[in-house]
Amino acid sequence: MRSMVESGQKKPNLYLIGFMGTGKSSIGRGLASRLDMTFIDSDHAIEENEGRSIPDIFASEGEAHFRKLEKAFVENGHPDHGCIVACGGGLVTQPGMIDAIKSRGLVACLFAKPETILSRTAGNRNRPLLNVDNPEEKIRKLMAEREKFYLQAGLCMITDHRSMLEVISHLERYYQRESKKAKRSE
Numbered sequence: 349m350r351s352m353v354e355s356g357q358k359k360p361n362l363y364l365i366g367f368m369g370t371g372k373s374s375i376g377r378g379l380a381s382r383l384d385m386t387f388i389d390s391d392h393a394i395e396e397n398e399g400r401s402i403p404d405i406f407a408s409e410g411e412a413h414f415r416k417l418e419k420a421f422v423e424n425g426h427p428d429h430g431c432i433v434a435c436g437g438g439l440v441t442q443p444g445m446i447d448a449i450k451s452r453g454l455v456a457c458l459f460a461k462p463e464t465i466l467s468r469t470a471g472n473r474n475r476p477l478l479n480v481d482n483p484e485e486k487i488r489k490l491m492a493e494r495e496k497f498y499l500q501a502g503l504c505m506i507t508d509h510r511s512m513l514e515v516i517s518h519l520e521r522y523y524q525r526e527s528k529k530a531k532r533s534e
């Protein structure tokens with residue numbers, strides 16, 4: 349992570365990564381309010397910039413185009429400090445993206461079992477990758493492909509059977525500890 353001196357002693361960003369339905373967006377919002385930081389969701393930022401929804405972007409230009417928009421968001425589409433950033437689940441799967449977010453702040457990954465993910469995402473058609481005949485099979489396949497990226501986070505946390513408040517409190521302690529360490533290492 350960039351030094352606190354370079355970032356002007358400002359609060360480093362915290363990036364929440366992990367599979368769809370692990371809680372990045374909901375937990376990120378609660379955490380930002382606890383830590384008095386700005387909340388940014390990469391999906392919402394992209395939708396706002398493009399003026400259309402993620403399903404529309406996938407349908408009209410395809411997943412590869414959406415991944416380019418995610419890359420642009422990471423590289424120059426958000427502030428470099430003071431933010432809790434909920435990343436779309438596939439954002440870290442492109443080459444160089446994990447290093448790019450690690451160079452900009454702390455990274456925590458949320459995990460959940462495929463069954464939990466299925467129940468948390470069922471009834472919501474906003475995730476085009478899960479609009480398939482057998483979403484559970486798709487979740488297992490994508491998870492296996494993506495695990496190597498998710499495991500590179502500074503903190504990995506299993507969220508099954510944990511309330512959102514428990515997850516938020518754990519992440520709050522992680523952020524406070526790690527951001528203090530970064531400050532002390534100056």
Ligand SMILES: Nc1ncnc2c1ncn2[C@@H]1O[C@H](COP(=O)(O)OP(=O)(O)O)[C@@H](O)[C@H]1O
Pocket residue numbers: 366367368369370371372373374375434468469507508510511512515
């Ligand atoms: N720890 C949790 N326990 C129960 N439900 C959760 C938990 N974390 C998230 N959820 C629910 O799961 C759904 C998906 O959460 P969301 O924040 O959109 O995930 P993501 O951004 O990772 O795709 C939401 O309805 C949210 O309220």
Ligand SMILES: O=C(O)C1=C[C@@H](OP(=O)(O)O)[C@@H](O)[C@H](O)C1
Pocket residue numbers: 366367368369372373391402435436437438439474475476477
């Ligand atoms: O895992 C993915 O590839 C995706 C995750 C989604 O975000 P969430 O992880 O917030 O659901 C969204 O970016 C898009 O539907 C693609």
Ligand SMILES: [Mg+2]
Pocket residue numbers: 372373374389391434435436
């Ligand atoms: Mg989300």
